[in-house]
Structures are given as C-alpha cells and as structure tokens.
Amino acid sequence: SKEKIALFTIFGGTGDLAQRKLYPSLFKLYQKGYLQDHFAVIGTARRPWTDEHYHEVISDSLADLDADQKDVDQFASHFYYQSHDVTDAQHYMTLKKLSEKLDAQYGLQGNRIFYLAMAPNFFGTIAQHLRSENILTDNGFNRVIIEKPFGHDYASAKELNDHLTATFNEDQIYRIDHYLGKEMIQNITAIRFGNNIWESLWNNRYIDNVQITLSEKLGVEERAVYYDNSGALRDMVQNHILQILSLLTMDQPVEFTEKDIDVEKVKALRSLRPLKPEEVATNFVRGQYGAGDDGVKAYRDEDKISPDSNTDSFVAGKIMIDNYRWSGVPFYVRTGKRLTDKFTRIDVVFKRPVVNIFNHEDVLENDDASTRLDPNILTINVEPTEGFELRMNAKAVGQGFATTPVKLNYSHDAEATAGSPEAYERLLHDALNGDATNFTHWQEVADSWKFVDVIQKYWDEHQPDFPNYRPGTMGPDAADELLHKDGHRWVYRN
Ligand code: NAD
Structure with missing residues (x-):
C-alpha cells in the first residue's frame, strides 16, 4: 500500500505558511491516498483555539481546491489543536500526552514529523525541549522539517545547526528549499x-x-x-x-x-x-x-x-x-x-x-x-x-x-x-x-x-x-x- 503513517506536529499551526501551503499539500496527499486512516496532525501556536475552530480554519484553507465537503470534513477530523508557547516546558508535557494518545488512537507506530513553521529563532528552543521532555519516540522515525532562512550568515547558521543536531541527526533534518x-x-x-x-x-x-x-x-x-x-x-x-x-x-x-x-x-x-x-x-x-x-x-x-x-x-x-x-x-x-x-x-x-x-x-x-x-x-x-x-x-x-x-x-x-x-x-x-x-x-x-x-x-x-x-x-x-x-x-x- 502507498499509505504513509505518521503524526505531524506543526509548530506555528495558525501561521501563513501552514494555512497557505501545508494544509492544502497534506490534503492533496490525502486525496491521492498517501495519507489515509493512519495519520494525525497536531497544530500548535499561542492562540487559544478549539479543535472545532481549527477544523474551520483547515476547511477554509482548502477552499480553492474545490473539493468534496465530505472529504474535507473527514480530513479535518484528523487535526488537533494545542495552544502552546514554545518556550514553556510544561506545554511539551501536554504535547507528549496528546501525541501518545493520538498514536494509540490512529495506530501511528511512533512515526513523528515535526514541522517548524515558525521564526527560526525558536528552532533551537523547540529542538531542545523535544529532547529534554522526551518527545522523540524510539519505535518509529523522528524527522524535523525546517523552513528558510537557515541562519543570517555562516556563524548563526552553524549555531542553529548545533542546536538542531543536539537533538536530531543530520539524516533526520529536512531543510526546505522549495525551489x-x-x-x-x-x-x-x-x-x-x-x-x-x-x-x-x-x-x-x-x-x-x-x-x-x-x-x-x-x-x-x-x-x-x-x-x-x-x-x-x-x-x-x-x-x-x-x-x-x-x-x-x-x-x-x-x-x-x-x-x-x-x-x-x-x-x-x-x-x-x-x-x-x-x-x-x-x-x-x-x-x-x-x-x-x-x-x-x-x-x-x-x-x-x-x-x-x-x-x-x-x-x-x-x-x-x-x-x-x-x-x-x-x-x-x-x-x-x-x-x-x-x-x-x-x-x-x-x-x-x-x-x-x-x-x-x-x-x-x-x-x-x-x-x-x-x-x-x-x-x-x-x-x-x-x-x-x-x-x-x-x-x-x-x-x-x-x-x-x-x-x-x-x-x-x-x-x-x-x-x-x-x-x-x-x-x-x-x-x-x-x-x-x-x-x-x-x-x-x-x-x-x-x-x-x-x-x-x-x-x-x-x-x-x-x-x-x-x-x-x-x-x-x-x-x-x-x-x-x-x-x-x-x-x-x-
Ligand atoms: P507567521 O508569522 O504567519 O506564523 C508564525 C506562527 O508561529 C504562528 O502560528 C504563531 O502563532 C506562532 N508563534 C509565534 N511565536 C510563538 C510562540 N512563542 N509560541 C508558540 N507559537 C508561536 O509566519 P509564516 O509566514 O507562517 O512563516 C513561518 C516560517 O516559515 C518562518 O520561518 C518563515 O521564515 C518561513 N517561511 C514562510 C514562507 C511563507 O510563504 N509564509 C515562505 C518561506 C519561509
């Protein structure tokens, strides 16, 4: 089967990138059968949204695709919202609990994709907490996707990379260059x-x-x-x-x-x-x-x-x-x-x-x-x-x-x-x-x-x-x- 199994955690889930690019792309993968029953998405950001409101946002972000509303609703039901300040350690504990619950509910086999759709000055903090709060799994894959810019010059890029590699190996880091x-x-x-x-x-x-x-x-x-x-x-x-x-x-x-x-x-x-x-x-x-x-x-x-x-x-x-x-x-x-x-x-x-x-x-x-x-x-x-x-x-x-x-x-x-x-x-x-x-x-x-x-x-x-x-x-x-x-x-x- 071509079905892929994973939990996506999107940091910056209320942001422009998430709404304009990530949700429509995930939906297309869903329509093509790459995502079926065994996937879930946790959107996190500071705003105190409910799951219901999050589902409306997901649905709105797909408006241009002219899709069947039943498919859209079915797809959106895999999305969960978690209000979260990425600098607050306590929030990672809640995130971990939700991740484990969804893993059991959807059969996600410990597969994790962390998408950092936020300003890069938060990448280091997020990576560090993912490790210290033990959020990475050891039964499935753990991958982190990050956006540009990767640093401001060589020195800051090196520093950012050092922070990331304290948690992830190079082969777990996916640096997006959309070109x-x-x-x-x-x-x-x-x-x-x-x-x-x-x-x-x-x-x-x-x-x-x-x-x-x-x-x-x-x-x-x-x-x-x-x-x-x-x-x-x-x-x-x-x-x-x-x-x-x-x-x-x-x-x-x-x-x-x-x-x-x-x-x-x-x-x-x-x-x-x-x-x-x-x-x-x-x-x-x-x-x-x-x-x-x-x-x-x-x-x-x-x-x-x-x-x-x-x-x-x-x-x-x-x-x-x-x-x-x-x-x-x-x-x-x-x-x-x-x-x-x-x-x-x-x-x-x-x-x-x-x-x-x-x-x-x-x-x-x-x-x-x-x-x-x-x-x-x-x-x-x-x-x-x-x-x-x-x-x-x-x-x-x-x-x-x-x-x-x-x-x-x-x-x-x-x-x-x-x-x-x-x-x-x-x-x-x-x-x-x-x-x-x-x-x-x-x-x-x-x-x-x-x-x-x-x-x-x-x-x-x-x-x-x-x-x-x-x-x-x-x-x-x-x-x-x-x-x-x-x-x-x-x-x-x-
Ligand atoms: P955005 O400002 O629209 O979204 C930022 C998100 O981060 C929001 O969801 C916000 O709530 C959240 N956030 C900010 N501070 C937080 C905190 N302390 N705790 C928790 N959540 C917090 O930004 P964007 O345009 O979506 O861009 C996200 C990343 O993608 C950036 O690194 C940007 O450089 C990169 N990028 C974006 C685009 C694009 O088309 N929007 C293109 C290329 C690269």
Missing part, C-alpha cells in the same frame, strides 16, 4: 544525465556562460520586516540560486541517490571561487528600487521599511568555479523585486562555431558581432512556463543562402502540469518517505554562507547609492555592465 521541489529544477538532473548530447557538451570547452534569473514582479509586501533585515543576497542567492547552481554544475553522481547527489553538490559548492573583499564591487551588483509610475512606491517608502534602509532588493553577480569542468565559464545570476515580470529561467549559452564559413572573409578580417553566428542557447523555463527552448541556426527559407536563428520549443502541456504536485506537496511526500534528496544538507548550507558572507560584509561596510533602479525594469544598469565588460549580455532583457 528543489519545483518540477523543472528536478528536471535539471534528468536533462543533464539522461542525454548524451548535453552531458558531453556540459563543460568549459562548449559552454560560454550560464545565466540564472529569479525575477519577481511584486515589491516587498507582507514580509517587510524580515526582508529588510535580510535582502536579496541572503534571501535568494545563499539558498535557491546556489542550490540551482550546484545542480547545474555538479559532476555525475554515481547513482541517483540522496547520498551520491549530496557528495557532488558539496564538491561543486566547494569549488566556487571565493571572492576577496576587493573583488566584490567588480563581481556583484546590488540594487534597490525607487518609485515607479502609477504610484508604485519606492522600497524605502514601503510599509515597515526604514526610510534610510540600505537593504538590497536586487542582486546580480558573476560566479566562477575553479575546477576542471568549469574553469573560465562565468555563471551570471540575478534576482530582485519589482522587476519586469515573475519568472524563473536558466539560459545556457554555448560557444559559437569557431569559424563562420558563411561569411568567411569578414570573420578573418574583422571579428565583429555582425559577422558571427548566434550562439546556441538552451533555456530551461522553470516557471510560470515549464519547459525547454533551444536556439539554433538554420538556413533561411528561400532562394540564396543565409542563416537565421530558429527555436526548438518544448513545454509541458497544461493538463500534465495541472495534476503535477506543487513543491510543498512533493517535499512533504519525500519527507514521509525518508527521502532527503531534494532538501538542503548542512555542508551545502555552510559552504553557501561562506561564499555569501564575503559579499554581505563588503556591502555592510560600504554605502550604496540607492535607489538605483526603476520598478518594472530588470534592475540597475550596472547589472547589464557586469556582462558587457566580459563581452556578454543577458539573454533575457527588457
């Missing part, structure tokens, strides 16, 4: 290692540069307080972008298993060329949006943002990898808020043919761009479109002989993607299965922070000239110059 739950991010491994034409060209002899863009259209919105203390570099580059980079650049894992993939990702991240402080300004660009048309507010005028904030709402950077495969290939990355549109894409730009036989003499005499063939570009569209695009040169139709760029295009059809699980559903299912392939491991977190810390420190010590980009554009001009000075340009431009 790793996305269909097309998981597809990177399939494309690379399932196709000889790509894997044989996937190196510095054939690839000219690689571009990773995570673009957001909205401004800072509700997460203002958190974001203003973090910024784009910490919020997006340290985790999502460096994770994507490691999947794009790792060597072939021996087998498609969690352990083998982790080994290769760690090798890739350890090969990032660390920046020296004096190299930060020439390799990384930070930005913050000013006011736009139609009353779009400047970052500094947004609610709960300090009027002299120097937080980066945009970052672009050039990352080099010092190993045999990638030496000399720049990886350009960028992400930001209030850009042209919401999308994620990866552009792999191949080297041009060495000689343009169609325009041979010109090439020998002057190597200007107009006489060169366009490069092949493999674009991986991560979202909202999910698919690939390959740009090639072909003969232009008609009399005479000229070349013209054409595109091969593949995208998942709407029907296939409609039934496909969302990131959180996929990741919760993996955690139930004990499969941490698509979660971040500690060594990856550590190496990513070490790379990012140098940049952040330099920025903290030097005043930026903010604001420096207009809403609805792809960031400051300096982000374009970053590529121009290498003779490159962004494949996606506005």
Whole structure:
C-alpha cells in the first residue's frame, strides 16, 4: 500500500505558511491516498483555539481546491489543536500526552514529523525541549522539517545547526528549499544525465556562460520586516540560486541517490571561487528600487521599511568555479523585486562555431558581432512556463543562402502540469518517505554562507547609492555592465 503513517506536529499551526501551503499539500496527499486512516496532525501556536475552530480554519484553507465537503470534513477530523508557547516546558508535557494518545488512537507506530513553521529563532528552543521532555519516540522515525532562512550568515547558521543536531541527526533534518521541489529544477538532473548530447557538451570547452534569473514582479509586501533585515543576497542567492547552481554544475553522481547527489553538490559548492573583499564591487551588483509610475512606491517608502534602509532588493553577480569542468565559464545570476515580470529561467549559452564559413572573409578580417553566428542557447523555463527552448541556426527559407536563428520549443502541456504536485506537496511526500534528496544538507548550507558572507560584509561596510533602479525594469544598469565588460549580455532583457 502507498499509505504513509505518521503524526505531524506543526509548530506555528495558525501561521501563513501552514494555512497557505501545508494544509492544502497534506490534503492533496490525502486525496491521492498517501495519507489515509493512519495519520494525525497536531497544530500548535499561542492562540487559544478549539479543535472545532481549527477544523474551520483547515476547511477554509482548502477552499480553492474545490473539493468534496465530505472529504474535507473527514480530513479535518484528523487535526488537533494545542495552544502552546514554545518556550514553556510544561506545554511539551501536554504535547507528549496528546501525541501518545493520538498514536494509540490512529495506530501511528511512533512515526513523528515535526514541522517548524515558525521564526527560526525558536528552532533551537523547540529542538531542545523535544529532547529534554522526551518527545522523540524510539519505535518509529523522528524527522524535523525546517523552513528558510537557515541562519543570517555562516556563524548563526552553524549555531542553529548545533542546536538542531543536539537533538536530531543530520539524516533526520529536512531543510526546505522549495525551489528543489519545483518540477523543472528536478528536471535539471534528468536533462543533464539522461542525454548524451548535453552531458558531453556540459563543460568549459562548449559552454560560454550560464545565466540564472529569479525575477519577481511584486515589491516587498507582507514580509517587510524580515526582508529588510535580510535582502536579496541572503534571501535568494545563499539558498535557491546556489542550490540551482550546484545542480547545474555538479559532476555525475554515481547513482541517483540522496547520498551520491549530496557528495557532488558539496564538491561543486566547494569549488566556487571565493571572492576577496576587493573583488566584490567588480563581481556583484546590488540594487534597490525607487518609485515607479502609477504610484508604485519606492522600497524605502514601503510599509515597515526604514526610510534610510540600505537593504538590497536586487542582486546580480558573476560566479566562477575553479575546477576542471568549469574553469573560465562565468555563471551570471540575478534576482530582485519589482522587476519586469515573475519568472524563473536558466539560459545556457554555448560557444559559437569557431569559424563562420558563411561569411568567411569578414570573420578573418574583422571579428565583429555582425559577422558571427548566434550562439546556441538552451533555456530551461522553470516557471510560470515549464519547459525547454533551444536556439539554433538554420538556413533561411528561400532562394540564396543565409542563416537565421530558429527555436526548438518544448513545454509541458497544461493538463500534465495541472495534476503535477506543487513543491510543498512533493517535499512533504519525500519527507514521509525518508527521502532527503531534494532538501538542503548542512555542508551545502555552510559552504553557501561562506561564499555569501564575503559579499554581505563588503556591502555592510560600504554605502550604496540607492535607489538605483526603476520598478518594472530588470534592475540597475550596472547589472547589464557586469556582462558587457566580459563581452556578454543577458539573454533575457527588457
Ligand atoms: P507567521 O508569522 O504567519 O506564523 C508564525 C506562527 O508561529 C504562528 O502560528 C504563531 O502563532 C506562532 N508563534 C509565534 N511565536 C510563538 C510562540 N512563542 N509560541 C508558540 N507559537 C508561536 O509566519 P509564516 O509566514 O507562517 O512563516 C513561518 C516560517 O516559515 C518562518 O520561518 C518563515 O521564515 C518561513 N517561511 C514562510 C514562507 C511563507 O510563504 N509564509 C515562505 C518561506 C519561509
């Protein structure tokens, strides 16, 4: 049977993440039969809710799914609410009693998943109490799922990890990076290692540069307080972008298993060329949006943002990898808020043919761009479109002989993607299965922070000239110059 058996304890059960992502994802697992009779959920938070009220909240959180009310009620009946202040030891005793009662009632075999959907400054306290109050079982599995951000820099991440590992082993810790739950991010491994034409060209002899863009259209919105203390570099580059980079650049894992993939990702991240402080300004660009048309507010005028904030709402950077495969290939990355549109894409730009036989003499005499063939570009569209695009040169139709760029295009059809699980559903299912392939491991977190810390420190010590980009554009001009000075340009431009 595909049924999974577990008790979920969700810390922060009244919160935004729980209501918007976790409850709908658990419900989908229920609809698909991964959760049946043998599961229960304890939601904990400070508010004094009753089980009845909790069931209404669960039901409301599923409103968009257009599900049968009988199924919804049946599902919600597995949920129990426990008012709980995570700093109060007494509350863990109550939690333990309820857990044991539900274990007996639903036949949960001692399987426990603790989901910490709360601010990370509570993670250490929760983990410590789970141990001291003896809440972990010894007859089933005990796994903890935690959200980003994992630390603020290397030192705080290390401290947080030390707190967690005082209670849990590394193989019990599931650090969520929801990009790793996305269909097309998981597809990177399939494309690379399932196709000889790509894997044989996937190196510095054939690839000219690689571009990773995570673009957001909205401004800072509700997460203002958190974001203003973090910024784009910490919020997006340290985790999502460096994770994507490691999947794009790792060597072939021996087998498609969690352990083998982790080994290769760690090798890739350890090969990032660390920046020296004096190299930060020439390799990384930070930005913050000013006011736009139609009353779009400047970052500094947004609610709960300090009027002299120097937080980066945009970052672009050039990352080099010092190993045999990638030496000399720049990886350009960028992400930001209030850009042209919401999308994620990866552009792999191949080297041009060495000689343009169609325009041979010109090439020998002057190597200007107009006489060169366009490069092949493999674009991986991560979202909202999910698919690939390959740009090639072909003969232009008609009399005479000229070349013209054409595109091969593949995208998942709407029907296939409609039934496909969302990131959180996929990741919760993996955690139930004990499969941490698509979660971040500690060594990856550590190496990513070490790379990012140098940049952040330099920025903290030097005043930026903010604001420096207009809403609805792809960031400051300096982000374009970053590529121009290498003779490159962004494949996606506005
Ligand atoms: P939230 O503020 O909506 O919810 C926080 C929850 O913690 C609430 O249920 C609150 O009652 C509870 N809580 C706070 N202090 C408590 C205490 N002392 N004792 C017991 N309960 C307490 O936050 P959220 O948006 O749901 O985010 C939760 C975590 O997920 C955070 O770490 C956040 O960074 C991360 N995260 C959230 C999102 C998202 O989309 N919301 C995305 C990425 C990461």
